[in-house]
Amino acid sequence: MVGGGPYCCGVTGDLPRAAKALVGVRVLNQLGAYVLAFLAVLAGPDLAAWALGVFGIAALVSRWLGGVLLDRLAPRTVIVLGLTATGAAMLLLAAARGSWLVLAAIALVGLAFELYEPATQESLARITASEHGRRGDVYGLLGTSLVAAGAVGGLLAAVLLPIGVRWLVVVDAVTCLVAAAVALAFLEPEPVRPGASRVGGGGxxxxxxxxxxxxxxxxxxxxxxxxxxxxxxxxxxxxxxxxxxxxxxxxxxxxxxxxxxxxxxxxxxxxxxxxxxxxxxxxxxxxxxxxxxxxxxxxxxxxxxxxxxxxxxxxxxxxxxxxxxxxxxxxxxxxxxxxxxxxxxxxxxxxxxxxxxxxxxxxxxxxxxxxxxxxxxxxxxxxxxxxxxxxxxx
Known part of the structure; x- marks a missing residue:
């Protein structure tokens, strides 16, 4: 799932199982993460600028919201929640008709889009807590695996775009929901840190x-x-x-x-x-x-x-x-x-x-x-x- 082949196995063979499972979840999700490049196409020329602006602001809020949720929930829970919410919002976007409904659906996609990112980084930090020297390898593997998965996703987009841009959104939603199911099944449950909701001493x-x-x-x-x-x-x-x-x-x-x-x-x-x-x-x-x-x-x-x-x-x-x-x-x-x-x-x-x-x-x-x-x-x-x-x- 991380990329396949003997080369990939040589890179990941000595990494913790939980790290490989997490990278696999993100790679699976990344296979469909090409919709951003086509948001303007979906919204149309009259709404394109508004759509990109709404999405950008909502995604920035989403990143912060993901950090706040980690104060109260375990990383696996936030990852599953973020992927599920993104998939559901994508399905709403695929079904949306009319300017206001499209913009509202894009805002929902943006608000869910980055929820799992801080949770991914935090989960990898916990997995590698006892081996700091491997942290660069693990985070680097995640980054390069996502780049490679993005190339495959681009090929999928080339196949699906002639059918219709909304089918791109549907397939992206499916990859999110499948990744959420895989995360729930294979990622190890982690406890919420004691006192995590009281960061900064309560202030x-x-x-x-x-x-x-x-x-x-x-x-x-x-x-x-x-x-x-x-x-x-x-x-x-x-x-x-x-x-x-x-x-x-x-x-x-x-x-x-x-x-x-x-x-x-x-x-x-x-x-x-x-x-x-x-x-x-x-x-x-x-x-x-x-x-x-x-x-x-x-x-x-x-x-x-x-x-x-x-x-x-x-x-x-x-x-x-x-x-x-x-x-x-x-x-x-x-x-x-x-x-x-x-x-x-x-x-x-x-x-x-x-x-x-x-x-x-x-x-x-x-x-x-x-x-x-x-x-x-x-x-x-x-x-x-x-x-x-x-x-x-x-």
């Missing part, structure tokens, strides 16, 4: 300053990644690439990521996360600037594949770092707060690209600048390690 929880700076760094990283992923195909076509090449480049990157991610994590396994992320984001920034400046299509494709390889090595580093640094009682809130960086980046990237001129070159320049901001912001989070094991003052 209002406030993220510590270093966590805020770490989230700023994560937001810059997310902006860089989204700018590349959203505009690289457009940049290739602008520079004369044949229409089949962007899809082939994306598929090649998805196939390359599990291999380079596995070997990269093995080589860098003994290093702390902060320096790896700092050096890695510098390399990502330079490759993005190369794509922005290069006019030759082969150079752009080579730089993009190299970018994807380096990005695969960094997969899971952010989550593993949060898992190691967060006080245990506050870890779900830390995951939810830091995870909101992607929700913030999603509407921010188009604005930044518009300010940069709107062209594909401007988008890749934006990506390069965002990546190069990360090391300086990470350097400001060094006091974070001193917070390990202490509760945050409300």
């Amino acid at each position: 209002r929880w406030r993220p510590p300053g270093p966590l805020v700076r770490l989230t700023v760094a994560g937001t810059a990283f997310a902006c860089g990644c989204l700018a590349v992923l959203m505009f690289m195909p457009f940049a290739l076509l602008q520079r004369g690439a044949p229409e089949w090449l962007p899809g082939l480049a994306l598929t090649g990157a998805a196939l390359l990521a599990p291999l380079t991610g596995h070997f990269g994590r093995r080589i860098l396994s003994g290093l702390r996360h902060e320096p790896v992320l700092a050096v890695g984001t510098i390399v990502l920034g330079l490759l993005a600037l190369t794509m922005a400046a290069g006019r030759a299509v082969p150079l752009m494709v080579a730089a993009y594949l190299a970018w994807a390889a380096v990005d695969s090595v960094l997969q899971g580093r952010w989550q593993a770092m949060i898992a190691e640094l967060a006080p245990e009682a506050e870890r779900p809130r830390w995951f939810a707060f830091h995870g909101s960086s992607w929700g913030i980046a999603q509407p921010t990237v188009p604005v930044l690209v518009a300010l940069a001129g709107g062209a594909a070159g401007g988008a890749l320049l934006t990506a390069g600048g965002a990546f190069l901001l990360v090391p300086a912001t990470l350097a400001a989070t060094s006091p974070l390690r001193r917070l390990k094991g202490r509760a945050t003052e409300p």
Whole structure:
């Protein structure tokens, strides 16, 4: 379920069974997680902007709600609840007719969409509590497995889209509900942490300053990644690439990521996360600037594949770092707060690209600048390690 084949078995064979089961659940769900790319198509040209805006805001709220639920429920319960709610909301969206009903259904999908994300990160943190050295491997395996599953999901979308965009939504709903059933059957029940609902000593929880700076760094990283992923195909076509090449480049990157991610994590396994992320984001920034400046299509494709390889090595580093640094009682809130960086980046990237001129070159320049901001912001989070094991003052 995690990807199949002897290569995958070699990667996962020595991981805890619970970790493999959780990765399998997320991979199964990811096979249908292609509807986001077609929300605008489903909503139609008149509603597209509203639909994407409603979904973005609701998904950001969903991430926070997932963290709050973890204060009161066990991770497996939140994962099953989130997947079931997402599947049910998807079925409502497939059946919705009329502008207001479509927007309401999209809002429900967004509110359910990220509920299970903090629970996934928290569950993996608990599973690897006794073997911190494996956390990077486990989180990295989750990230690269989801990339590979996304490539398969793209092929499913290519088959289903000619039938109708609503069938995409139905199949996505089915994968959510099947993943929820598999999670209920195979994930081990975990107790709610004693006193989890009293995070921060009963007062209002406030993220510590270093966590805020770490989230700023994560937001810059997310902006860089989204700018590349959203505009690289457009940049290739602008520079004369044949229409089949962007899809082939994306598929090649998805196939390359599990291999380079596995070997990269093995080589860098003994290093702390902060320096790896700092050096890695510098390399990502330079490759993005190369794509922005290069006019030759082969150079752009080579730089993009190299970018994807380096990005695969960094997969899971952010989550593993949060898992190691967060006080245990506050870890779900830390995951939810830091995870909101992607929700913030999603509407921010188009604005930044518009300010940069709107062209594909401007988008890749934006990506390069965002990546190069990360090391300086990470350097400001060094006091974070001193917070390990202490509760945050409300």
